Amino acid sequence: MQTQKQLLIAGLVALTVAAAQAAGDAKKIVVDGSTTVGPIAKAFAEYYMKAHPDVNITVSESGSGNGAKGIINGSIDVGTMSRAMKTEELDAAKGKKRNPVQHIVAFDGIAAVVHPSNPVKNLSKDQLRDIYTGEINNWKKVGGPDLKIVVISRDTNSGTYETFQEKVTKSERVTDRAEYVGSNGAVRQRVQSTPGAIGYVGLAFTEGVKALTVNEIEATTDNVISKKYPISRGLFMYTDGAPAAGTALADYVGLYKTADGKKLVGDQGYVPVQ
Amino acid sequence: MLRLGTRKLLDRSFTGLGVLSITLLTAALLILLAPMCLRGIGAYVFQGTVEFRRVLLEKLQRGDRDELKRELAATARARQPVFDALLAFQQELDRMPATQRRKLKPEFEQVRAAVKELLGPLPGEEIPLMMRSQYGQTRWDRAQVKIRKILFAEDYDFSGGGLGRKMLKPRATTFHGTALEPLFAYVEHHAVAMLAPQWTFYGRFLTDESHDAHFFGGIGPEALGTLYLTLGAILFAVPMGVIAAIYLVEYARENRLVRLLRICISTLAGVPSIVFGLFGLAFFINTVHLSANKSVLVGALTLGLLILPTIIRASEEALRAVPEAYKQAALSLGAGHWRSVRTVILPAALPGILTGVIISMGRAAGETAPIIFTAAVSVGKPLTLWQTLSQPTPALPWNIYNLCSEHVAVDEIRHVQYGMVFTLVVLVLLLNLAAIIVRARISKGLRT
Numbered sequence: 262m263q264t265q266k267q268l269l270i271a272g273l274v275a276l277t278v279a280a281a282q283a284a285g286d287a288k289k290i291v292v293d294g295s296t297t298v299g300p301i302a303k304a305f306a307e308y309y310m311k312a313h314p315d316v317n318i319t320v321s322e323s324g325s326g327n328g329a330k331g332i333i334n335g336s337i338d339v340g341t342m343s344r345a346m347k348t349e350e351l352d353a354a355k356g357k358k359r360n361p362v363q364h365i366v367a368f369d370g371i372a373a374v375v376h377p378s379n380p381v382k383n384l385s386k387d388q389l390r391d392i393y394t395g396e397i398n399n400w401k402k403v404g405g406p407d408l409k410i411v412v413i414s415r416d417t418n419s420g421t422y423e424t425f426q427e428k429v430t431k432s433e434r435v436t437d438r439a440e441y442v443g444s445n446g447a448v449r450q451r452v453q454s455t456p457g458a459i460g461y462v463g464l465a466f467t468e469g470v471k472a473l474t475v476n477e478i479e480a481t482t483d484n485v486i487s488k489k490y491p492i493s494r495g496l497f498m499y500t501d502g503a504p505a506a507g508t509a510l511a512d513y514v515g516l517y518k519t520a521d522g523k524k525l526v527g528d529q530g531y532v533p534v535q
Numbered sequence: 536m537l538r539l540g541t542r543k544l545l546d547r548s549f550t551g552l553g554v555l556s557i558t559l560l561t562a563a564l565l566i567l568l569a570p571m572c573l574r575g576i577g578a579y580v581f582q583g584t585v586e587f588r589r590v591l592l593e594k595l596q597r598g599d600r601d602e603l604k605r606e607l608a609a610t611a612r613a614r615q616p617v618f619d620a621l622l623a624f625q626q627e628l629d630r631m632p633a634t635q636r637r638k639l640k641p642e643f644e645q646v647r648a649a650v651k652e653l654l655g656p657l658p659g660e661e662i663p664l665m666m667r668s669q670y671g672q673t674r675w676d677r678a679q680v681k682i683r684k685i686l687f688a689e690d691y692d693f694s695g696g697g698l699g700r701k702m703l704k705p706r707a708t709t710f711h712g713t714a715l716e717p718l719f720a721y722v723e724h725h726a727v728a729m730l731a732p733q734w735t736f737y738g739r740f741l742t743d744e745s746h747d748a749h750f751f752g753g754i755g756p757e758a759l760g761t762l763y764l765t766l767g768a769i770l771f772a773v774p775m776g777v778i779a780a781i782y783l784v785e786y787a788r789e790n791r792l793v794r795l796l797r798i799c800i801s802t803l804a805g806v807p808s809i810v811f812g813l814f815g816l817a818f819f820i821n822t823v824h825l826s827a828n829k830s831v832l833v834g835a836l837t838l839g840l841l842i843l844p845t846i847i848r849a850s851e852e853a854l855r856a857v858p859e860a861y862k863q864a865a866l867s868l869g870a871g872h873w874r875s876v877r878t879v880i881l882p883a884a885l886p887g888i889l890t891g892v893i894i895s896m897g898r899a900a901g902e903t904a905p906i907i908f909t910a911a912v913s914v915g916k917p918l919t920l921w922q923t924l925s926q927p928t929p930a931l932p933w934n935i936y937n938l939c940s941e942h943v944a945v946d947e948i949r950h951v952q953y954g955m956v957f958t959l960v961v962l963v964l965l966l967n968l969a970a971i972i973v974r975a976r977i978s979k980g981l982r983t
Contacts, residue, residue, distance in 0.1 A: 289926050291828040293912075300943050303748045303914050304665065310916070319915035319927050321829075322941050323907070334821055336828045378691050378699040406697035444941040456698055465943055521664055528665050529943070 288509050290318045294328020294341035295420050296444040297463040298496045301367060302341050304525045305516045309509075316509045322444065325420030332361050332499050338510055340499040343369070343420030343463070354501075364498045366517035368532040370464045371425055371492040372472040372480035374449065376456045381405040383474040386491055390429050392459060395436025400457065412439040413451050413460035421445065424494040425461050461492075465530035482532045496531065568960070575957020578950045582675035583735035585610050586655060590670055590751050595743065606731055613728035614654055620718035621647060621657070627714045642709060646685060646718075653681040653722075654729065666747035667944075673751065674950065675732035685722050740954060748914060749938060749951050756917040758958055760831065760928030761900055763918070764910060765966065767835025768842060768899040773892055775839075776846030777881075780888075783847070784854040785876055804844035809904040811841045816908035831923035834910020834930075841905055842895035849891020853884040886978045893970040897963045903932040913937050931959040 292302050299322035306318035328340030329350045335357070346354075346361055354361045373389055375381060381403055384392070391397040392410055400408045414435055415422035426432055442448055448460040452470045460470075464480060472480045475491055484490035504511035516522035523533035537545075585606050592598040628636055628643065647657075655671035656663060663669055672678035688706055691699030707719040722729075743753030787793045815837030819825045825833055857880050865875035903911075911933035918928050938952045939945060945952070 289922075291912075291927065296941050299913065299941065300748070306914065307666075307747060308664070317916045317918075317922070317926060319912040319929075321912040321927075322937070331828075336820055338828075376698075377689075378701065380691075380693040380697075380699055408698065446939075446941040446943070446945060450940070450945070468944065469946065524664050528663060528668065 288316045290316065290339060290510055290513055291337045292318060292320045292339040292341060292498075293323060293331045293337045294339075295325040295343040295496070296322040296446070297325075297343040297369060297421055297465075298322075298341035298366070298498070300465055300529050301496065301517075301526055301531060302339070302498075304529065305513060305522065308521065308525060309513050309516065313509065313512075316513075318513065324416065324418035324443070325423070326418035328499065329361075332501055333357055333359060335359060335501065338500065339514060342497045342499060343494060344423045345495070345497060346499065360502045361499045362501070362503045364500070364514050364517070365495045365534055366498050366514075367496040367526045367534060368485055369494060369496050370480050370482075370485040370490045370532075371421060371428075371461050371494065372464055372467050373459060373461050373475060373492075374452050374467055374470040374472050375459050376452060377469075377471045378456055379405060379471065381473065383477055385476055386429060389475065390431065390433070393425075393430050393435050393439070394433045395438060398436075398438070408457045411455050411458040412436055413448050413455075413458050414439045414441050415445075415448065415461070416441045416443050419443075420494075421461065421463060425492070428492050428494075463531075467530075482527075482530065485532050486535075571953065571956055571960065574950070574953040575960070577676075578954025578957065579738065579740050580734070580736050581950070582732040583737070584671070584673055584675055584678055584730035584732050586671040586730065587673035587735065590673055590746075594666075594746060594751070597739075610729055610731055613725055616721050616725075617650060617654070617718055617729070618658055620715055620721070621650065623714035624710075624718075639710070639713075642688065642706065643715070645688070646706060646715070649681060649684040650722075653678060653685065667750040667947075670751075672730070675730065676950075677947065678726065678730055678732070682722060682726055686719055741958060744917065745914065745951075749942065749948050750944070754931070754934075754951065754955055754958060756915055757929045757931045757934045757955060758962070759917045760911075760930040761932070761959065761962065763831050763923050763928065764834050764838055764906065764930055765896060765900040767831060767923070768838035769892065769896055771836055771839035772843045772846050772895065776843050776891075777850050777888060779843075779847050780850030780854055781876060781881070784851055785872070785880070800844045800847050804848065807904070808841055808902050809907075811837055812905040812908045814840070815905060819909065826925050828925075829908070829910050829912065829927035830925050831910055831918065831928050832925070834906045834927075835923075837905045837909045838899045838902060841902065842899050845895045845898070846888075846891050849894070850884070850888045853887025853891070854880060856887060857883045882977075883981065886974050886981075889970055889974040889977070893967050893974075896966050896970065900963050900966065901932050901959065903936055906930055906933055913941070931955050931962070935959070 290306075292306070294302075299320065302320045302322075306320050310316060310318055322341075325342040325344055328337070328342045329346055331337035332340040333350065333354045340361075345363065351361060373384060379400070381400060384403060388397060388403050392403075393412060393414065395412075397403060398410055400406055400410055412435075415425070426435075440451065442451055445462045445466040448462050449466050449468070449470055452458045452460040462470075464482065464485070467480070474480070478484055478490050480490055480492075485493045498514050498517075500510065500514055504514060517526060517534055526533040585603075588598055588603055588606070592600060592603050624643065628640060631639070651657060651668070651671075653671050655669065672681055686706060687703040688709065690702050690704050692702050693699040705719070707716055710716050710719075737753075740753035741758055742755040744755050746752040783793065783797070787796075815833055819833040819836060820829065825836070861879050861883055862875055865879040866872075870878065910927055911930045912927045913929065913934065915927060915929050918926055935952060935955045938948065938955070942948065
């Protein structure tokens, strides 16, 4: 009697495990990285999962640096980045026998944003640099009111930060008075609530704040396409090796090449790949 | 020796301080919780427009098709004058002299964009791909914000020098004398007919998946993820914690090693939660490869580690509080050490242990830092039990933070954020309530 019961229980357990295993076979794609690329990754995920309900695509946005780290450690399938991988990162990946493959999914400008009540309309690239290195610390010096400039910067894990460093501050040290925040959305909120603040965000994040013209050029997608706008960059997805054709991963990452994918990119205020 | 008068005075002032602190606490709770709950309830109960019912029917296959058809026909009739005015002005614009056209066109584009945000795509337009631009405003409160955006241009007056002052310029004056002018009065007075707001109870907000990155739908995956993580952490930490406590109280001899162990446990209880999160990432994912990526399993284990010290300490205290006489009685009746622990001491200590579990459960449900690197993602599907072993999940505490700091259109979806906060608070309360009831039952059983 006792053994019969035990057998029955063992059988039941085996059955549930088998059933669960079958159910768990559904495909998954884990995406992590840039907060700038996040909206694109989320829109692609929604679009792809509508046609393929058996795939679970999870997207998180913890910064471009984490996108690179995830690919190096093999803990994610797609690393989204708003800058290209650096040599050290590529070396680290090679050291772990990984082969990061770059997909340029869109282009984007970085807009310098201020509070809408700020009368300043334009800054030259040099003025922008001087503000971020701390040489200019009052709006008076760039034609604004007598008000201290509150400098908001992205954290060093951010691809937007790296691009801004490369194109604007030319790798000079950012002023000690700068506030570092962790995402595009956080920069926007900080600027939106602080009259003296200046920050920089991807083009999709300018709602509610005023985007300045840089060198008299407006931060618009058109000016990014024509390369007139001076602070622009590519947005990337990285995979470990080129995904095999026909897999969910290849289809998901390749969405940016399709007509619908381009529309999704464009509708959110980014520049689709031509 | 104090004089009687002084003693009475001291006594009274102490009572006064006590009452004051309790009043302050209650006031803080009210100030904190009342608006949070009120706004949170707004995610469940609100005035839904016809657009909301359209989303329900078209995307979630819920609702009465014929009823909606009638409603759509009625609202379409009410909307027609708006579309007519837009079209008429478009033609008028083409006939205008170039200088005037250049002046009015940008603002006309703003009006048109605002109308599209309020009512959805204009008739004859191609249906956009993003779901957020396929529908108008689903909530009456949001619709009113958009109506203001149609009626007034937000501008800043820089004439005074210094910072500009915000001004709301009525667009009706800008477009005075044009074919667009009647649109503004019409929108203001016929908004109800165009959107047909109705009080709606959207209970499935708790279980629906989110659509288009939380623009539509509910918080099902987040609520489920939090439940998985909390229960997983408890499942791991309670047996481990109670066994450790029994060992420390009943079996371990008081020596230097055990004292050191106790100090370690107390220290562990004070370690910041983000350290646990990083440990979870470094150990479970990158070192032992428990799962290839973030997963509920890893998150639950990390949370389990976080609450383990609390559970050990609470269980230890509860076990120590059991009168020595119980144990001696059990031993004198011939029970072995293990048997007396199992049948006498543990049941007597259970209410105290459960108190520790209750406190930890609330903590596990609300912690954000440990799950950032180990389990939580911004968007994902609800998981089956088996998938929790290998896949990450959205979870309430993380998504509350994520929505308010990283979402592209956070102002559009505040209600979702408040809904999540409210749900998390209620979830923790319910978990606690369940545990309190269980504890009361056990205590009652012990007394009889």
